Amino acid sequence: xxxxxxxxxxxxxxxxxxxFRLHSRQTAEDITQETFLRYLExxxxxxxxxxxxxxxxxxxxxxxxxxRKKAAGEKCVQSGAExxxxxxxxxxxxxxxxxxxxxxxxxxxxAALAQDEQEILLLRFVNEVPAGTLAQLYxxxxxxxxxxxxxxxxxxxxxxxxEGLE
Amino acid sequence: MRRARRRERQKRLQQELKHVFEAPEPLRKRAxxxxxxxxxxxxxxxxxxQLGYIRRWVWAVSTLIFAVCATAALWLPAQMLWVVSAxxxxxxxxxxxxxxxxxxxxxxxxxxxxxxxxRSVILARMGILGxxxxxxxxxxxxxxxxxxxxxxxxxxxYLLLPxxxxxxxxxxxxxxxxxxxxxxxxxxxxxxVSVLSAALQGSxxxxxxxxxxxxxxxxxxxxGAGTAGQCVRLVRESAAA
Numbered sequence: 001x002x003x004x005x006x007x008x009x010x011x012x013x014x015x016x017x018x019x020f021r022l023h024s025r026q027t028a029e030d031i032t033q034e035t036f037l038r039y040l041e042x043x044x045x046x047x048x049x050x051x052x053x054x055x056x057x058x059x060x061x062x063x064x065x066x067x068r069k070k071a072a073g074e075k076c077v078q079s080g081a082e083x084x085x086x087x088x089x090x091x092x093x094x095x096x097x098x099x100x101x102x103x104x105x106x107x108x109x110x111a112a113l114a115q116d117e118q119e120i121l122l123l124r125f126v127n128e129v130p131a132g133t134l135a136q137l138y139x140x141x142x143x144x145x146x147x148x149x150x151x152x153x154x155x156x157x158x159x160x161x162x163e164g165l166e
Numbered sequence: 167m168r169r170a171r172r173r174e175r176q177k178r179l180q181q182e183l184k185h186v187f188e189a190p191e192p193l194r195k196r197a198x199x200x201x202x203x204x205x206x207x208x209x210x211x212x213x214x215x216q217l218g219y220i221r222r223w224v225w226a227v228s229t230l231i232f233a234v235c236a237t238a239a240l241w242l243p244a245q246m247l248w249v250v251s252a253x254x255x256x257x258x259x260x261x262x263x264x265x266x267x268x269x270x271x272x273x274x275x276x277x278x279x280x281x282x283x284x285r286s287v288i289l290a291r292m293g294i295l296g297x298x299x300x301x302x303x304x305x306x307x308x309x310x311x312x313x314x315x316x317x318x319x320x321x322x323x324y325l326l327l328p329x330x331x332x333x334x335x336x337x338x339x340x341x342x343x344x345x346x347x348x349x350x351x352x353x354x355x356x357x358x359v360s361v362l363s364a365a366l367q368g369s370x371x372x373x374x375x376x377x378x379x380x381x382x383x384x385x386x387x388x389x390g391a392g393t394a395g396q397c398v399r400l401v402r403e404s405a406a407a
Contacts, residue, residue: 007199103182
């Protein structure tokens with residue numbers, strides 16, 4: 001069965017999610033590809049919602065595995081070199097973004113959030129994952145997702161107003 | 167006004183969030199997506215999938231025709247040949263109109279852009295319908311042999327000739343005409359063959375004597391070859407449309 005979602009679009013989103021979790025371009029891309037391969041081998045979802053849930057679940061588990069391996073002492077020199085390279089690649093983009101006051105304020109406001117709060121913000125507002133899929137992904141009710149989103153949004157807005165934006 | 171400004175601010179914030187979470191360009195995306203083959207589908211799975219696309223009324227009409235012919239064989243053995251000759255062209259009509267559906271609804275171009283080639287889809291559907299019709303005719307054959315005292319070959323040609331005549335003329339019409347016109351034309355052909363077959367039973371009984379069997383067999387061979395040719399042309403023309 002073909003995938004009920006646009007693979008090209010979802011590749012970017014899953015990759016962005018993995019990169020957010022791991023901060024490594026190489027590992028994020030490896031995990032993104034592994035996610036799609038595992039999905040195609042083991043799942044045949046009929047709806048886009050089910051497919052998204054499967055993709056994010058696989059990606060999250062693979063990210064956790066990669067993180068554990070890294071934490072267990074397998075962090076090698078390559079990782080450090082990779083991060084340096086990444087910083088170099090982003091330097092130009094960062095310089096451009098930092099010229100914009102809004103961009104700086106948003107960045108600071110995001111940084112003020114906890115990791116799990118940043119994750120839900122990324123999934124809902126950047127990757128545009130539906131609330132129903134988030135509920136399945138986190139194993140909570142849809143109302144709980146809305147409550148968590150409202151709390152995170154409130155905290156984010158407060159941080160923005162501290163930066164003088166809202 | 168305030169709401170519009172707020173919405174615009176929300177949009178800008180969302181854009182900024184996207185920048186904040188932006189990841190560096192993936193390097194191997196194109197190659198991966200290109201190399202990633204669609205999961206293969208076996209032939210039986212493909213045929214089974216096509217089975218679902220054949221409309222329910224086709225199965226319903228086929229079952230009804232078989233039921234009518236079987237009832238005639240049981241209760242009106244003297245009229246069986248008349249009934250079968252009259253109804254078998256309708257069986258052919260269902261198969262022809264269903265096989266030419268992409269052409270009739272002018273969807274051939276769109277279907278060609280899908281995962282499976284239009285050629286394989288039409289061939290699969292034709293194969294399914296052909297087998298189903300063949301099974302129905304084979305089911306009627308023993309009734310013709312037992313109840314009317316015909317030989318197997320005789321009953322076979324009496325069943326096949328009106329079927330093949332309708333299929334041949336119907337496929338020809340589907341290839342020449344587009345849209346609803348082809349359906350009406352096929353229905354007209356089926357009705358003509360049906361009435362003609364039934365009328366010949368009463369007006370020309372000499373056609374159904376053993377001596378005329380060779381002509382029936384020749385007709386079946388010629389029309390069989392012609393129908394096969396029309397099928398090949400329909401598939402080829404649909405795929406090249």
